[in-house]
Amino acid sequence: MKPLDPDLESLVCRWIEKAEADLAAAEQLAPNAADNIRQREIVGFHCQQSVEKYIKALLTYDQVEFPKTHHIGRLRMLMSTIHPEAAEAMIGAEWLTPFGVARSG
Numbered sequence: 001m002k003p004l005d006p007d008l009e010s011l012v013c014r015w016i017e018k019a020e021a022d023l024a025a026a027e028q029l030a031p032n033a034a035d036n037i038r039q040r041e042i043v044g045f046h047c048q049q050s051v052e053k054y055i056k057a058l059l060t061y062d063q064v065e066f067p068k069t070h071h072i073g074r075l076r077m078l079m080s081t082i083h084p085e086a087a088e089a090m091i092g093a094e095w096l097t098p099f100g101v102a103r104s105g
Contacts (some may be wrong), residue, residue: 008060015057022050044099048072051093052100054080058086070100 004012026046033039048070055075059066062082066075073094080087 001085004061006090012057015053015060015098019050019053019057022046022053026050041099044096047097047100051090051096055090070097072097072100 003009023046026043029039029046030043033043051072052075054071055072056066059075059078064078064082066078069075074088076087076094078088079090
């Protein structure tokens with residue numbers, strides 16, 4: 001496989017950095033969220049965002065265009081065209097979709 005274009009590589013790295021920041025936020029907030037539904041929703045939001053951004057990083061890496069969406073199932077289906085095993089492994093993350101920002105698409 002030939003090296004990525006530097007701009008594309010930079011974009012992939014930004015998606016990963018954002019995904020990792022969301023994951024770190026969820027991990028930091030989760031231990032204190034058990035008794036507070038609003039805090040659990042915030043943890044869910046950061047988990048959803050992390051999964052979404054990791055998938056978008058992979059799609060960007062493989063140069064697969066994706067719509068502006070927060071729907072993990074739709075993104076996972078796009079991922080399945082190139083990485084079927086990874087897409088199958090991510091099926092359990094689809095329940096996080098409602099925690100994402102509500103948008104059409």
